[in-house]
Amino acid sequence: MNFGAALDVAIGLIFVYLLVSLFVTALNEYISSFLNKRSEFLLQRVQSLLGGDGSETRSGDWSPQMCAVWNHPLINALKSHNLAEDHGTKRGALLKNAPSYIPGKTFAVALTETLKPSETAHLSFAQLKTAVAGIENNEPLKAALLPMLDDAEGKLDVFQQNVATWFDRAMDRTSGTYKRWIHRLTFWAGFAVAVAFNVNSLQLIDNLWRDPVARAGLVAQASQSVQGATEARDVEANLAAPAPTPAPTPAASAEGDEATAPECACDGGQSAADLAQDLPLPIGWSQEGLCALVHEPLSSLPPSKRPASACKTPYRTGWSATAKILLTLLGLAITGLAVSLGSPFWFGILQSVTNIRATGIKPDRADGTAQR
Template identity: 30%
Template sequence: MLTDNFVKNESLGVKIKLLIRKILGREKNKLATFAQKFYQYPSIKYLSKLEAVKHKFTESQLPSYLSAENFATTIINMLKERGAGTSVSEQIDYSFRFNTCQIQQETLKQLTNLYNDSGRDEFLFQKKLESWFDATMDRASGWYKRKIQWILFLVGFVIAIMFNVDSIAITRKLSADKTARDKVISMALQSRDSSQSSDYILNSKFYDSQPAKYKTLLAEADSANMVMGIGWDNLPDSEIRFWRFTLKAKLPYHALNPLGSNFWGLVITAIALSLGAPFWFDLLKKVVSIRGAGVKPEKKPVLEVEEKSTNFFRPSNDVLNEIYNPIIPDVAEEARKELQTIAGVWSVGLGYIKSGSEKIKAVEVNVQDISVQRNAENKLGKEFKSLPVNYIINKEPITNDLAGGAEVGNLTRINGFGVVSCLLRKNESDKIFFLSCWHVLKGDTIWRANTGKTELIANGNDDIIGYLVDGALTDNFDIGIGELSSPESYSDFNKSQNISRGWRMVTVSDAMNETEVFFVSKRSFKQSAVIYNDKVSKSILYADGNNYMLKDLFSIVRYKVDGTIVAPAENGDSGAVVVDGAGYPLGIVVASDSKFSYAVKFSNFMGENAPYSDYKVLIL
């Protein structure tokens, strides 16, 4: 019973924790693991809070019980919140495709397989998650018991030594001494008769409420100990000298001698104790058919879903293609197909061209040099599908990270440095967060995996300013979110960035009227620019040597004296927040070429149904 109580308060909670770590991954990053976010989710966190109140001595923060349904619905809700789209299937698909929850790779593969096997149906996906949880839980008791078996044995061995419960000596004494055996039986019968005629509860107040009965039970226990030879009362005192002090204690040195029978008797007792009270009660139940605990309840039936039902709920491939790849007539796409065989064409998309003081819609073609422009003109002409074609000699867009000395980056320095965009608040949290680019804050170049260091530094030194907790590289944003270690040091940061309002959307009007915007560069200089295009897609070269297509960006430019355009952002400006004259943040700089700087829109990652809508720009 003592060994059972040793792990009673924590065993179930620890078992659940080990199970969740086994299912959801084992990375040991500071804050960003999927398993840690699972425990912080409200449906799980409040179970833990209740347990913390319940177990005041241990202050446990782990739930002692977790149902398969709660596990499955929490996982689905987490995926939906970090997804994008109007339907649940779109949100879950987006979350898996870009791993916006930063799930460990093996776990991501397992979850994706379960989702695909369910035909992308939320109900079937939940049932498969529940089955996965139940199957793992069935095995949890086995591997958890193996983890604590040695601990229970050591606790049992200490208890056996403390009370000198030598199983071999007790067996010898009772088998050879009929008087002792009869005495034990007599005491057991007497104790049974006494307990049947008395109404008492053994608890911490028992001594105060019934002192006479307490003394009687204590005397019976001492008598049993004397009969069976339990305890060290017959052992002479030994002296322990420490400096000028002398202590007297009963030290059973011989009990630790593996050559003596006393040692192995204690080992047998420890093994028996490590099996736990349930084992012995179950054994007694089988021997004497005791049914004190009642009839074993029937197993709760599990809802089985036939595999053929997947085909019933699964839409056809044509329907799925229409949902996820809607067919929209796009002049730019047709122009892109016309020019796809010409080397040196960086990008083709819808843009603008200036006609006097006005801007009109045009097909925008970015090319490497004048020879490529001529080849493209011969293929496409100066007008395509009734739209003028604007040819721009440009360089390949690359991220604006810097080798060192800028504002913020990862402790590894593997991706260089960028700048802090702005400070954020998160719903139901009193912590302060900051925004920058994912490719700046990430500790390695594996963009869609929860790997690498999470420590973040500033100004090129090794002083930790925070930890990477959220972010992703998807097809329409590249953002990283860090938690500040000392928020008071950055209390006026948003004000220094000219931010006085919450973010707003970038519109066609911004491009047509060339709205003036500002951002603070890596050198802490306020840079001015204008919005040139409100919607542009670009293939951007990243630090891992691969190109990633980012859609729905907006571009900003600066006009030179001669009227030509140039990219306003430089290397090291990745993450700089673009703010309009009214104090509205619009987006953050992610890349530049020779003509344009490109920014991710706030609406793409913090708008309605966007993955990070639970974050808000901090306004003081």
């Protein structure tokens, strides 16, 4: 087995996964923003913390504490529009106006002030304890706040910190729920993109293994992309780290400009997506590709009997057509599953594999600078 060719196939496949993952990530952000999923998960969690069961958005049965906290000026300031809302607000308008995030400290202050009697200017701890004990028809919220009062030992700021910690931990669980939803969305979006553009992993592997030109071109573009990202990160790190130096002499300045010019020069080459389209990769649907699902391949016929088009070859037998379609669906599903891992995962893998191909990372110079 040719290990070098196998490694190049892996690099090319990973690079394709990275490109599709970037596209799917942008698609996911659009879908999530269009559906207001962050706001929906946040609203459901706030309703749950304030004594609801998560169904209030549809049923319209908000607790008094939920209405008071949700319409508090500190929470309203985080909304798209400073509007008062309650169970009568339509769900679409409610989610569109709801914030995506609420700081724990802001929630704690808003909840504390909603418990303050209307005639009280400054809330004391004793008044707060009386207000919590007097909560009616909301036993879950009352049961959650009473232990925080006991733990505060008579200090209002400690109670607010306890509430903020309680809220932040609930938001961590909400974040986990949202990430699981995004993960499922990423898989189905990746599968849909793979079907739409015919990004078949099995077909890609076969094509890259058989076609050294496409394999070499894709590997070169992958290596160039990794190197460009590494150089951009190094430049960003150098700009972030203050390192004052004495003013250079004119000669030294000219020499430095000449030395740094190649690194700062813009690369006018093709983008990864453009190159992937130009390379002879089996990506995208064509009449020949569709015919290959139900017709015998041209290679199965002797050269003297091969027609001009794959669509004119004999139809596959029942088992042959079924196997071809199942393998195509399997290859598309593999792409969707791979894309669901996310672009950061594939970029990290691509860096590691390209370093292996380049015989490892060069050691730093004696002065501590990295070698190019």
